[in-house]
Amino acid sequence: MAQRIPDLRAKMGERGLDALLVTHPSNRFYLSGYTLDDIPPDESAGAILITADGSYLIAGATNLELARAQAVGFEAVERHKQDGLAATVAELLGRHGARRLGFEENATLVATYHALEEATKGTVELVAVGELVSELRLIKSEDELARIARAVAVTDAAFGAVWPRLRPEQTEREAAWLLDQALREAGADANAFPTIVAAGPNGAYPHHEPGDRPLGEGLPITIDMGARVDGYAADLTRTAILGEPTDRAREVYRAVLAAVEAAEAGIRAGMTGGAADALARGAIAAAGYEDYFVHGLGHGVGVRVHEPPSARAGNEDPLPAGATLTIEPGIYIPDWGGCRIEDLVVIEEGGVRVLSQAEKQRV
Amino acid sequence: MAQRIPDLRAKMGERGLDALLVTHPSNRFYLSGYTLDDIPPDESAGAILITADGSYLIAGATNLELARAQAVGFEAVERHKQDGLAATVAELLGRHGARRLGFEENATLVATYHALEEATKGTVELVAVGELVSELRLIKSEDELARIARAVAVTDAAFGAVWPRLRPEQTEREAAWLLDQALREAGADANAFPTIVAAGPNGAYPHHEPGDRPLGEGLPITIDMGARVDGYAADLTRTAILGEPTDRAREVYRAVLAAVEAAEAGIRAGMTGGAADALARGAIAAAGYEDYFVHGLGHGVGVRVHEPPSARAGNEDPLPAGATLTIEPGIYIPDWGGCRIEDLVVIEEGGVRVLSQAEKQRV
Numbered sequence: 001m002a003q004r005i006p007d008l009r010a011k012m013g014e015r016g017l018d019a020l021l022v023t024h025p026s027n028r029f030y031l032s033g034y035t036l037d038d039i040p041p042d043e044s045a046g047a048i049l050i051t052a053d054g055s056y057l058i059a060g061a062t063n064l065e066l067a068r069a070q071a072v073g074f075e076a077v078e079r080h081k082q083d084g085l086a087a088t089v090a091e092l093l094g095r096h097g098a099r100r101l102g103f104e105e106n107a108t109l110v111a112t113y114h115a116l117e118e119a120t121k122g123t124v125e126l127v128a129v130g131e132l133v134s135e136l137r138l139i140k141s142e143d144e145l146a147r148i149a150r151a152v153a154v155t156d157a158a159f160g161a162v163w164p165r166l167r168p169e170q171t172e173r174e175a176a177w178l179l180d181q182a183l184r185e186a187g188a189d190a191n192a193f194p195t196i197v198a199a200g201p202n203g204a205y206p207h208h209e210p211g212d213r214p215l216g217e218g219l220p221i222t223i224d225m226g227a228r229v230d231g232y233a234a235d236l237t238r239t240a241i242l243g244e245p246t247d248r249a250r251e252v253y254r255a256v257l258a259a260v261e262a263a264e265a266g267i268r269a270g271m272t273g274g275a276a277d278a279l280a281r282g283a284i285a286a287a288g289y290e291d292y293f294v295h296g297l298g299h300g301v302g303v304r305v306h307e308p309p310s311a312r313a314g315n316e317d318p319l320p321a322g323a324t325l326t327i328e329p330g331i332y333i334p335d336w337g338g339c340r341i342e343d344l345v346v347i348e349e350g351g352v353r354v355l356s357q358a359e360k361q362r363v
Numbered sequence: 364m365a366q367r368i369p370d371l372r373a374k375m376g377e378r379g380l381d382a383l384l385v386t387h388p389s390n391r392f393y394l395s396g397y398t399l400d401d402i403p404p405d406e407s408a409g410a411i412l413i414t415a416d417g418s419y420l421i422a423g424a425t426n427l428e429l430a431r432a433q434a435v436g437f438e439a440v441e442r443h444k445q446d447g448l449a450a451t452v453a454e455l456l457g458r459h460g461a462r463r464l465g466f467e468e469n470a471t472l473v474a475t476y477h478a479l480e481e482a483t484k485g486t487v488e489l490v491a492v493g494e495l496v497s498e499l500r501l502i503k504s505e506d507e508l509a510r511i512a513r514a515v516a517v518t519d520a521a522f523g524a525v526w527p528r529l530r531p532e533q534t535e536r537e538a539a540w541l542l543d544q545a546l547r548e549a550g551a552d553a554n555a556f557p558t559i560v561a562a563g564p565n566g567a568y569p570h571h572e573p574g575d576r577p578l579g580e581g582l583p584i585t586i587d588m589g590a591r592v593d594g595y596a597a598d599l600t601r602t603a604i605l606g607e608p609t610d611r612a613r614e615v616y617r618a619v620l621a622a623v624e625a626a627e628a629g630i631r632a633g634m635t636g637g638a639a640d641a642l643a644r645g646a647i648a649a650a651g652y653e654d655y656f657v658h659g660l661g662h663g664v665g666v667r668v669h670e671p672p673s674a675r676a677g678n679e680d681p682l683p684a685g686a687t688l689t690i691e692p693g694i695y696i697p698d699w700g701g702c703r704i705e706d707l708v709v710i711e712e713g714g715v716r717v718l719s720q721a722e723k724q725r726v
Contacts, residue, residue, distance in 0.1 A: 023404070024404060024405075025404065035572055036572070037557065038403060039556075039667070039668065040388065040401065040403035040404065041386070041387060041388065041404065041470040042469045042470060043669055060658075061657045061658060062570060062657060062658040063568075063569070063570055065567055065568050065697055066568040066570060066571065069568070082677065103473075105472065105473040105477070106404070106405045106472060106473075106474045107404040107405060107472070108472065108473045109468065109469060109470070109471065109472060109473070110466075110468040110469075110471045110473055110476045110491070111469045114468070128473070128474075177547055180547075181544070184540055184543075190557065193402075194553065204428055205428050205429040205432070206425045206426070207399055207425060207426055207429060208429065209398055209399070294424045294427075295423075295425040304402070305402065306402050306406055314444075314445065332428070334428055
């Protein structure tokens, strides 16, 4: 982590920035180690200000002591009680004589932006920096890959412990709770995201929230889950079918599994996100289900459960070695159900390294 | 819920708005019943657009079917795949001939705002509406109060089940997991927020995250937890002391409890948030700990765990009857520890109705 601030200052130098305000919560953790969560959209546990020779973590009085304890190498500064973040930033910028302030327009609220304009009126230029900070997170370090691998292993273990215990009469909610308990028992600090269990027709909703529907027999049950370990996420989807699959369930499941296999066999560093997506999409099209694969193939996973890169149609950016990617094709048929299978992989020069080891059902 | 859109249209009329874009996730749920969560700060499960005669829920393809199923009375519209929310909003505004669009500047990202400006160039005026929508949530309906009361009862039951099982050798993390399990077993759909267990010196951090410290004896252990039930949150804090309290632990605990009692005895509808805060602050000052009460007295709770009103110094807004409020004074002493006790109450004309029934330790 020690190298992250110097790397960021180098990028600031390239853009001619005297200072940079970091409001994205994942970037805040990545740069500082400060773990507190926000209450979105407008209640932030803190923001980071980096200048040429200063690193500040600005937090409300409630969280100031925790910021001080966690953010090594940062000066913890109390956010102005009445005038908020903008007043504190303006004061620190004045202290450093900073004139060009970068800000993350994809992680800054309009009200905050206007307050910054007001508080620095005529003295500071505000420069939208896009993904300048987030891009630092794209290529994972060895330490980060080790944390992600631990989160994946915990998730695999939790799925493996619960899968044999699933029964047709259990509800989605009961199954999700078994999985959440297993995640914690396997060593998760928390869920990386709310566990999805979607049975029967609910499988048509990729982000279904578990309810009172019994798991049932014959139709796919989509299970999407992930542990958070040491600040890093895992993301795993398996589809289970209890009892004898219907013909359509078998056909859909096999098409999705073939898409996973095609993507994992074909993806390598340098391929575009769009081309990666096309590998899986082609396999699903071959089975006649291309209209029902309604999302992209996958996304990076790290501090955040959805982060760059993105493997989806139209993305011309090459997938870099050292990035993570989910391979998660799915088929979603309204009023019938759906199926998704997801592995988490690391992009390497010659191909992908599949982290996820949870067993896939053979139907 | 059926009355919420007409109420909102009336407020839009007062401000001369042809249309209103709702991006705050709690407002989105409140108006539509659509339950999906975002991945903050920049990945939204959907946004609502209200015009004089149209109600739209705009969501990505992945979530469109769920939006359609959940958001009764709304037309679910797919967010433009390449050009995003702004392009979809611009198209809908054009269809309705809308010229003045309200937006929530406290829940809209700068990038989204600039994209809206670009997509509607010269044809639509963007008007920041502040808390126009959130204000609808301030006074709770009977149905909302019933949901909150259920969330409170579940939380009380979970605390009551675990408190007698706490032991000095358990770690904060183990205790938090017992509490989380008890919440779910008592009927929570989920945690309303991550459970806090802060033992010994960690009690100095109001938002401490549970770690490997044993609960220990003699010093306060702060436990802050809440269930989410039917979309509504509870928020409860109890401080436990295992074994014989130290003299200071007893003194601090009694000062905080006296502050709770003073606030609950004195607060009534019409009192300002600042005056409510002062009731508790006075009790803590009387014990000599005023420098260590580093946050406000409390906040409303509803769809969101922190929402208006706010009881803190400097707030001149009157607390209205029918709002909820946490009464949660605390004392936080660096390198020693801390104590917080929190009830959730409903503001009524003649006083407060205390919802929280979890037992408070007597020391």
